[in-house]
Amino acid sequence: MKPKITLKDIARELEVSISTVSKALKNSEEISRDTKDKIQAFAKLYNYKPNNIAVSLKNRRTKNIGVIIPDIVHHFFTTVILGIEKYANAKGYNVLVCVSNEGYEREVINMELLANGSIDGFIMSLSTETQQKSDYNHIKEVTDQGIPMVMFDRVTERIQCDKVVIDDAQGAFLAVKKFVESGKKKIALITTDDYLSVGKARTDGYKKALAHYNIPLEESLILKMPSMEVEATAFDSFFKTQEVDAVLCVNEIFAMHAMRLVHGMNKRIPEDISFIGFTDGLLSKFAMPSLTAIAQHGELMGEEAARMLIEKVETESDEATFTTTVLQPTLIERASTL
Amino acid sequence: MKPKITLKDIARELEVSISTVSKALKNSEEISRDTKDKIQAFAKLYNYKPNNIAVSLKNRRTKNIGVIIPDIVHHFFTTVILGIEKYANAKGYNVLVCVSNEGYEREVINMELLANGSIDGFIMSLSTETQQKSDYNHIKEVTDQGIPMVMFDRVTERIQCDKVVIDDAQGAFLAVKKFVESGKKKIALITTDDYLSVGKARTDGYKKALAHYNIPLEESLILKMPSMEVEATAFDSFFKTQEVDAVLCVNEIFAMHAMRLVHGMNKRIPEDISFIGFTDGLLSKFAMPSLTAIAQHGELMGEEAARMLIEKVETESDEATFTTTVLQPTLIERASTL
DNA sequence: TATTAACACGAAACCGTTTTCGTAACTTTT
DNA sequence: AAAAGTTACGAAAACGGTTTCGTGTTAATA
Structure with missing residues (x-):
C-alpha cells in the first residue's frame, strides 16, 4: 500500500519548494526546462495526481x-x-x-x-x-x-x-390527433392529479385537442390517480363503466396496466381500443402489442x-x-x- | 443574493476568534454558555453551514x-x-x-x-x-x-x-428446476459470451441443473449473444431451427424479444413454450404474459x-x-x- | 496573601493546493 | 565597473475549516 503522494512530498524529495513543484507541473514559464523535466518525470513516476478537494477549496470551483x-x-x-x-x-x-x-x-x-x-x-x-x-x-x-x-x-x-x-400539452395534442385521424371518437385520458406539473399540462393538451377536433369533453372519460401508483380498482371500474375506443396514458405503467385489463376483457388492441402512452421507454418498446408512445427526448x-x-x-x-x-x-x- | 457565510464572518461580526466560533458551534465544553448561545443564535440566523470541501480537506474524510x-x-x-x-x-x-x-x-x-x-x-x-x-x-x-x-x-x-x-448458478438452477417440474424437456438458454462474469455463472448453473435432472446437454440449445444487445437474426434462426419447450434468458430484454418472436409463431406461452428471465424488473412485471423471473434482490x-x-x-x-x-x-x- | 486550579478564550498549525510577490544570482547595458 | 534587467526560484498568504496548546483572568486553596 502506497499512500497518495503530495506536492510537499515531491518538494522534499527533490529539494525544491512546493511552489516550484506546483508551477513545474503546470509547465509554467517561470521554471527552467531542467527543473521542470526533473519534477515532471518524478511526478509521473510516482503517479502524482492533485488532490481534488484541495484544488476545489483553493479555486472555489x-x-x-x-x-x-x-x-x-x-x-x-x-x-x-x-x-x-x-x-x-x-x-x-x-x-x-x-x-x-x-x-x-x-x-x-x-x-x-x-x-x-x-x-x-x-x-x-x-x-x-x-x-x-x-x-x-x-x-x-x-x-x-x-x-x-x-x-x-x-x-x-x-x-x-x-x-x-418538453411541451407536454403538445404531446397530448399529438396523441389525440393520432387517435382522431384513425377514426377514434371516445378518447379517454388516464392521468394524475393536477398538482403534478406534467399531469396538468398533459390534461390541458388533451382538452385543447378535443376542442380543436370538435369532440365534446366528457369528464367521465378522464381517470385521475392521486399519485403515480396504479390503483387497480379504479382502473377496473373505469373500464367496466366507460365505453372507450382510445386511451391516452400519462405514463407507461398506467398504459401497461390498462392494456392488460382490456386484453382480459377480450377486446382487441388496437382495433377495438387504441393506446398511446407518454414516455417512450423500455416498456413501450417491449409491450405486446408494442405501445405507440410520445417520446420525451x-x-x-x-x-x-x-x-x-x-x-x-x-x-x-x-x-x-x-x-x-x-x-x-x-x-x-x-x-x-x- | 447573499453569499455563503463563513466562520471568519461570524468571528468578525461577533468580535471573537475563529476558533471560538468553531468550538461554540460544536457545543464544546470549553466555551461559556453565554458565548455559545450568542454564536449559535447568530449562526442560525444567518443560516451558517460549514463548507464541506474545507471540512473534507481538514479531516481527510x-x-x-x-x-x-x-x-x-x-x-x-x-x-x-x-x-x-x-x-x-x-x-x-x-x-x-x-x-x-x-x-x-x-x-x-x-x-x-x-x-x-x-x-x-x-x-x-x-x-x-x-x-x-x-x-x-x-x-x-x-x-x-x-x-x-x-x-x-x-x-x-x-x-x-x-x-x-448473487449466486447466479443457483438462479439458473432454480429456473431449470421449475421447468423440469412442470414437465419441460427441451430447455433452451439464451445468454451472452462467457467473458461477462454473470453470463458464465448462469450458463454453468444451467448445465449443472440439466446434469442433475439427467437431461442431456445439447449445445445447440444454447444461444449466445456477443453482447447485451439483441441480434434479431440470431434469435430468428434459433427459434426456426430449434425445437424447444422452455427458455431461460439471462436478461429481461432477451426474454421479451424471444417471447414476442414465439408469439408471432403462434405458439402459446406457457403451454407450448415456457419462459423464465433473469432480473425481476419492470418488463417482467408488465409483460404479456407476465414473465416468471429470477429476482436478483x-x-x-x-x-x-x-x-x-x-x-x-x-x-x-x-x-x-x-x-x-x-x-x-x-x-x-x-x-x-x- | 501567595499559590494553584479552573475557566474561557485566542494563536497558530494543519489539510493540499494555487498564486502573488519578493529576491538572490546572473546577464546585459552604458 | 556600476546600473539595470532577466532568470529561476522561494516565502507566504489564501481557501474554510478543526484542533492542540498556551495564556490571562478569576476563583479556590493553603
Whole structure:
C-alpha cells in the first residue's frame, strides 16, 4: 500500500519548494526546462495526481455538477442523466447524482449537502412531495446564494432559473390527433392529479385537442390517480363503466396496466381500443402489442440542461437572465394504434 | 443574493476568534454558555453551514462514497443504487454515482476523478469492456492506495476486495428446476459470451441443473449473444431451427424479444413454450404474459455493499481481510410458466 | 496573601493546493 | 565597473475549516 503522494512530498524529495513543484507541473514559464523535466518525470513516476478537494477549496470551483432527481428507477430520468453526463463530461465536469426518492425531506437534505461546497451548480427535477407541498424555500435558498440552477421536466414558476421542459400539452395534442385521424371518437385520458406539473399540462393538451377536433369533453372519460401508483380498482371500474375506443396514458405503467385489463376483457388492441402512452421507454418498446408512445427526448433534455448550467457556471455575470427551453415531443408509432 | 457565510464572518461580526466560533458551534465544553448561545443564535440566523470541501480537506474524510455502475438505464443497477443510498444515507454518507456506460475509458476516468480526494471508498460493478479487456490496473491502483472498495455483481477474482454477488448458478438452477417440474424437456438458454462474469455463472448453473435432472446437454440449445444487445437474426434462426419447450434468458430484454418472436409463431406461452428471465424488473412485471423471473434482490445487494464499505471505511485497521457475500436469488412465479 | 486550579478564550498549525510577490544570482547595458 | 534587467526560484498568504496548546483572568486553596 502506497499512500497518495503530495506536492510537499515531491518538494522534499527533490529539494525544491512546493511552489516550484506546483508551477513545474503546470509547465509554467517561470521554471527552467531542467527543473521542470526533473519534477515532471518524478511526478509521473510516482503517479502524482492533485488532490481534488484541495484544488476545489483553493479555486472555489469544483467542476462538479449536482443532479437531483426524484426517482432513479424511472427510465425517463435515467436517460436525462445520460444526456447530462454526456455533455458535462465532454466539458470536463463530473456529475454527482442524488435521488430524492419523490420525497421532500430527502430533496432538502441532498440539496443542502451538495450546496455546501460540493458542486458548482444544480440540475434538478422536483419530487412529487415537493410539488404537493408547494414549498420551495430550500431551492430559493440555493439560488439566493448565487448557485446556478437549471430545472427540468418537473419545474415551478415559483423559482426564477433556467428551465428545460418538453411541451407536454403538445404531446397530448399529438396523441389525440393520432387517435382522431384513425377514426377514434371516445378518447379517454388516464392521468394524475393536477398538482403534478406534467399531469396538468398533459390534461390541458388533451382538452385543447378535443376542442380543436370538435369532440365534446366528457369528464367521465378522464381517470385521475392521486399519485403515480396504479390503483387497480379504479382502473377496473373505469373500464367496466366507460365505453372507450382510445386511451391516452400519462405514463407507461398506467398504459401497461390498462392494456392488460382490456386484453382480459377480450377486446382487441388496437382495433377495438387504441393506446398511446407518454414516455417512450423500455416498456413501450417491449409491450405486446408494442405501445405507440410520445417520446420525451430525455437525453436531449439532459444535454440541454447541462449546456445551460455550464454556461451559467462559467460566466460570472451577475445579471440574471433566465430562459426556458421548450423541447418538442414526437410520436413514435407502434402496434397499439391503427 | 447573499453569499455563503463563513466562520471568519461570524468571528468578525461577533468580535471573537475563529476558533471560538468553531468550538461554540460544536457545543464544546470549553466555551461559556453565554458565548455559545450568542454564536449559535447568530449562526442560525444567518443560516451558517460549514463548507464541506474545507471540512473534507481538514479531516481527510469526505463522508462520500463513490459508486461506479456500467449502466444507469438498467433496472437492476438502479435498484442497487437505491439500496446503497438507503444504507449510506442512514449512516450520514452521501452517494456519488458515476456511469461508465459499459466502457473501459469512462470507468478509468471516473475512478481517477473520484479517487483524488472526492470519496472515502468505492462501490462498483465492472463495465463490459473492462471485463473483455480484462485490464484491472486502474482498480488495483485505487486499492493499492488503501481506498476501500466493494465490488458487486460483475466482479473479478483478480482484485482483492470485499464483494457481494448473487449466486447466479443457483438462479439458473432454480429456473431449470421449475421447468423440469412442470414437465419441460427441451430447455433452451439464451445468454451472452462467457467473458461477462454473470453470463458464465448462469450458463454453468444451467448445465449443472440439466446434469442433475439427467437431461442431456445439447449445445445447440444454447444461444449466445456477443453482447447485451439483441441480434434479431440470431434469435430468428434459433427459434426456426430449434425445437424447444422452455427458455431461460439471462436478461429481461432477451426474454421479451424471444417471447414476442414465439408469439408471432403462434405458439402459446406457457403451454407450448415456457419462459423464465433473469432480473425481476419492470418488463417482467408488465409483460404479456407476465414473465416468471429470477429476482436478483438488487436493493439488498446495495445495502450489503454499502454496509461492507462503510465498515471498512470506519475501521482504520490495515490488516486486509476480505469477504465475499453471496446472496440467494429467488424465483418469482408469474404467467410465463406453468 | 501567595499559590494553584479552573475557566474561557485566542494563536497558530494543519489539510493540499494555487498564486502573488519578493529576491538572490546572473546577464546585459552604458 | 556600476546600473539595470532577466532568470529561476522561494516565502507566504489564501481557501474554510478543526484542533492542540498556551495564556490571562478569576476563583479556590493553603
